[in-house]
Amino acid sequence: MLATFLLPTVPAEASAPLRTHAASKGKFIGAALATSPLSNETAYRNIAATEFNQITAENAMKWDATEPSQNQFNFSGADAIVNFATQNNQQVHGHTLVWHQQTPGWVQGLGASAMRSAIQNHISQVVGRYADNPAVVSWDVVNEVFEENGSMRSSFWYNTLGQSYIADAFRAARAADPDARLCINDYNVEGINAKSTAMYNLVSSLRQQGVPVDCVGFQGHLAIQYGFPNDLQQNLERFAALGVQVRITELDIRMQMPRNSSKDATQATYYRNVINACLAVTACAGVTIWGFTDKHSWVPDTFGGEGAALIYDENYQQKASYTAVHDALAGGTGGDDTTPPTTPGTPTSSNVTSNSATLSWSASTDSGGSGLAGYNVYREQGATDTLLGQSTTASINLTGLTPETQYQVYVRARDGAGNLSGNSPAATFTTSEGPVGGGGCTATGTVQTQWQNGYVVQPVTVTNTGTSAINGWTVTFTLPSGHTLAGSWNASLTVSGQTVTARNANYNGNLAPNASTTFGFQVNRPNGNTQTPSGYTCA
């Protein structure tokens, strides 16, 4: 049933929560919620209630949760989500009815006719339960039906029923709740590519046949190391032209661990870009983030060595990405605020180590009405300056810097309407030498686990073999030909050809004589090739 939670209201205050800014733009900003922290953690509940006006159940509405045995329905988790949303005036997107994962074995083994009936019954019971509930407004009817090359995914659904299961599922959902908005949802369809074009063609043809497809969901599981899909807005627009609503349904932006201020800044830019793309397309209903805190995220369990994909850290502190989402949603809500904040003072550096530094500057003020939102810190590098980090206060701790490198940096202030101040005068500092001290170190790597086309090296043990403490180390090693790095943890890795250089993280560079620390990494390799890295050296 459709509800009216998102009607445009008066312009929001700059410091208001995300949902206030989103609603003032007629959009939703959502989060996927997990039932366990929702019942056990106050901070989780409070942020979920305060910041978001849309909720998706991360797992509680999937088939294995709602109908674990045939015709035995269990709505405890689903009801908990819907009740929470009702209490907090949030809309619920039902996720998901027909998917090849998290579907019980009893369904997968059915013959064609019994499988068709099972789909009808499941959809009628699950969608039917919430049809008169004003909080539940939309459903992912089918999820992830394509392979990466745009062919139909060879799932048990497709292999048993052919493509007809898709239209059948949409018709069953329409019959169960004529008012709900019905979506098809997938990943790696954010940019224009073979998979998104297959989606486009399918949606177009289903609608021509009168199949009730109202909406397309673009999951948005992105990673900073793979680049941003710059044609996202253009892609959303081509789907909108088919007459469907579009939405970003599962946004998270992961990185190779450990985090540092520069990766956080890149991630913040990606979050901002996604919000801006949705704001720019009238048919885009909103953006749902897949979780909100790094404490509860599917990413580290799935991508070895990657994480920190969300807008709050694991201690429920807002990250630069929160600020980016906030500022993007607030953009323009200062009404006619085109006045930038005053230019910040010259930054001064302190606590400079081989890979980190603290900068402080005198604060800016903002008189344009939208209020001071924070600061961007840039490194001057000729024509293309890089964003090193973002801060909401007049100082920042930069991490992940390169040893023995001169940094020329400046700061710009940002207001709630997105206006940027002039550049502060630049300051220069130089990071110290990486590995120093008496007598060297050694490194040895052990393959922990391997499979057809990849393996994990864990631990690489770094030992101070000298007689005095070292406060930074650099390990190099060689990847066999055709092998590529897929992730790492507890060190910062860069690759040149097949040579990998691993530098300590900011928390494991100090080693007393004879002390050891470890890091690890994951590698992709050609199928069946059993070579492993060699030539570990430490300096």
Ligand code: G3I
């Ligand atoms: O509930 C059991 C628990 O009892 C058991 O002890 C534990 C041990 O592994 O597993 C728990 O189930 C896990 C479940 O999440 C709940 O935490 C499953 O193993 C785990 O596979 C499952 O992962 C979910 C994944 O879908 C399944 O494919 C993730 O939480 C969820 O974020 C993820 O979400 C999907 C979207 O639905 C569709 N798009 C992609 C997205 C990310 O994969």
